[in-house]
Amino acid sequence: MIKIRALKVNLGDFWLEDINLDIEEGEYFIILGPTGAGKTVLLEALAGLYPISQGEIWSDGREISHLYPEKRGMGIVYQDQALFPHLSVKDNIAFGLKFMSYPREKVRERVDDMVGLLKISHLVERNPSTLSGGERQKVALARALATDPRVLLLDEPLSALDPETKEGLQGELRELHHRVKVTVIHVTHDFEEAVALGNRVAVLNEGQIVQVGTPDEVLRRPKSEFVAHFALSRNILSGRAGDGEDGYTMVDVGGIEIRAITELRDEVHLSLRPEDILISRQPLHSSARNSLSGVVADIIPRGAVIYVTVSLPLELTCLITRQSLEDLELRRGMKVWVTFKAGAVHVF
Amino acid sequence: MTKALWRRPEGMSVVFILLSGLILVFIFAPLLKTVTSSGPGTLWGTLLEQDVYTSILLTIYAAFIATLVGLFLGVPLAYILARRSFWGKGFLEGLIDIPIVIPHSAAGIALLFVFGQQFLFGRIFHGLGVDFVNTVAGVVIAMMFVSLPFLIDSAKDGFRGVDVRLEKVARTLGASAWQSFLRVSLPLAWRNIFSGSVMMWARGMSEFGAVLILAYHVPFMGHYPVADSILVADRFASFGLDSARPVTVLVILISLITFITLRTIACRGVRT
Structure with missing residues (x-):
């Protein structure tokens, strides 16, 4: 040792x-x-x-x-x-x-x-x-x-x-x-x-x-x-945490409300991994507590995977496969929905 | 096989080749003229003269001893300069090169001030049975003083060229500092050290001023020869050009042959 x-x-x-x-x-x-x-x-x-x-x-x-x-x-x-x-x-x-x-x-x-x-x-x-x-x-x-x-x-x-x-x-x-x-x-x-x-x-x-x-x-x-x-989170945001419904914490990030699970309050940072965000053309009906609409701002190919930046207007980067890109037929300027669980939001 | 396209040589290349030719003529013409000025019979007869062969042997021997002492004392200094950073290092490096730039007769006077029997180091060494004035030891230190920078600078460059991480790896593999130096640093810097030694030996062989001041006639092989550079000057001053010429040719030939041989060994395998 x-x-x-x-x-x-x-x-x-x-x-x-x-x-x-x-x-x-x-x-x-x-x-x-x-x-x-x-x-x-x-x-x-x-x-x-x-x-x-x-x-x-x-x-x-x-x-x-x-x-x-x-x-x-x-x-x-x-x-x-x-x-x-x-x-x-x-x-x-x-x-x-x-x-x-x-x-x-x-x-x-x-x-x-x-x-x-x-x-x-x-x-x-x-x-x-x-x-x-x-x-x-x-x-x-x-x-x-x-x-x-x-x-x-x-x-x-x-x-x-x-x-x-x-x-x-x-x-x-x-x-x-x-x-x-x-x-x-x-x-x-x-x-x-x-x-x-x-x-x-x-x-x-x-x-x-x-x-x-x-x-x-x-x-x-x-x-x-x-x-x-350094851990390539890509989505690192700052906001203000307060009490939300159902025991969740509501974090206000530039006017957009994100549900998270944390005891922290007031000024906080959030990190959200690109692979934890789902992207869809329609709102998804799932247990995920965060579902927000935005516009595709950028599509960046990285070998076998694709990074898609969605403007809410705050920008979130999502990770999808090439197959998903083709299936969703994503284009810049297209209206999409991003969905992620409250547990995927790390608050620090 | 395709033939290379011919292009008119560029102006700069032509000018540089012409200028290089001029400087080569400047270097080689006097040497060639001197070497061809005496026949083999004259040279052989001159070589058999007692004061000539003892002088040549004294010079070779003293320069060799100076180089050995230089290796023993100069290599550790070169290693420290290559590996350590310390206050005043630049000044120290400049100081080491001073013997190259000062007049060598002045270097002889300076050595006399330190190693003369009436001065501190001279008295200490006298106590140990070593005197420097008009002795072979005097020839050795005079040669060493003026030629040591060539060895130190070359060895320093050699050690700088050895990646310090090789030494670090050697230490983690169980080598002590000594073993790391002897098995890694020294073998890798050896070519530079050898080349510097050849330069030091050659420069020591040609020393005149410092040797003249410190050790003129010295006891050697049962006689009292002078270093060969002094012999050439003596013959020229006392008997004229004809007397000095064959000795000069011998000195040049011996120096050239030895120097070229050693340089070839030192440079073997080096790609530029």
Whole structure:
């Protein structure tokens, strides 16, 4: 288990401050944040590669804040892999084993295990410069895992890859974590990557952890406007909450009334995920408490899905499939209805 | 196979090629004229003269020792300059390059002020049995002083070219700071360090002013030779051009052959 207590790190322009985290053994933990939030520095501080100003880092009940990187049992994989260019793939993987006083036979066995695990046996004699991005990432993972670290630190490991390789490697990372059972701390700015891989997510902004929770909690219950934006909520509104009928809360958003379930009153923010909104040509008769009419303002294709912006006149973005777009025959300027449940409205 | 379309060369290319030709002639004409001015028999006879071969060997030896000491002391400094940021770093880097720009006779005087027996460092080293005035050690430090910037600057560039994350990864894989330096940083910066060493050695070989001031005739191989640059000047001043010419040719040839060989080794495999 990794425990971080009141960690403070000087980043020059700003501080990584008051970082408190508990990461369970075997957990796949994601640190999510925009570029420049201090994610990599936090990872390097954990590994002992970046000096901390104050605070404590504990690993398996032992304080490791004062230990040199080689004594912490943490392997790191960087975005651009940082493979040793003067060594072959095999020697890259064996690099750390040479400091473990293993006999030559054991080193060879361990390298064979790792290349088998990552399915890169055909690459062992190659020079890193001849490998593709995905292959390099697998070699970097094999090298980091070879020394059997307590924690595997991944610094945006998928960011530099093309979408297809990225998706493939995402699946392999999930499987690898399942098989090796190592604790993983994975840094990324990609929310979808966080949702796909993480058991839990910590959202980092300007040097501070602003929310920790399961991907679903962060997705559906963002605690701030920043997290809502980052979790791709798209519909983030401000309004005034007051008592409504049937125990619901009525939130007045620019003259439009939205029903929600919350104890909060007065000035509030709302977030509503695009996939939680139904769009129709006629009013829907359903249990959903919010049904509003508006006009299609924009239709934005995003690969297999379509974002439709409806002006009420406040703008709501809805997510539909291509098939739905064709079935509804939506066009700009067309009058439509948007329907969503009171429970889908997150108030904060 | 398709034939490339012919285009009239651009004006800028023509001008640049002509100017490059001029500067190459300027560099090579004196060397070529000098090297071809003495026959093989004359050169061989000159090489067998005791003061000539001891002078050449002294110069090669002293420049080599200067380079070794420079490697031992200069590489750590180059690494610190490449990796650390600290107050006054720019000033320090400028200071390291000063020996390149000051007159080398002045450098010799400056060294005499520090390593002469009547001064602090000189007295300390004298206590340890090492004197610098008119000794091989004096030739070594004179050569080292004026040529060290070439090694430090080149090694610094080499270390800067090594991604710091490679060292970080090495540390997380169990390497200590020493092991990370020896197994990652040094092998990757080695080409620059070697190339800088060759430059340092070559520059040390050609040093005249500082050596002249600090260590003129020095005891070496049972004789009292002077460094080869001083031998050339001595012969020219005492006996004229004809006497200086074969020594000059020998010095140029030995320097050229060694320098080109080492540079070729240093640059092998480097793509530009």
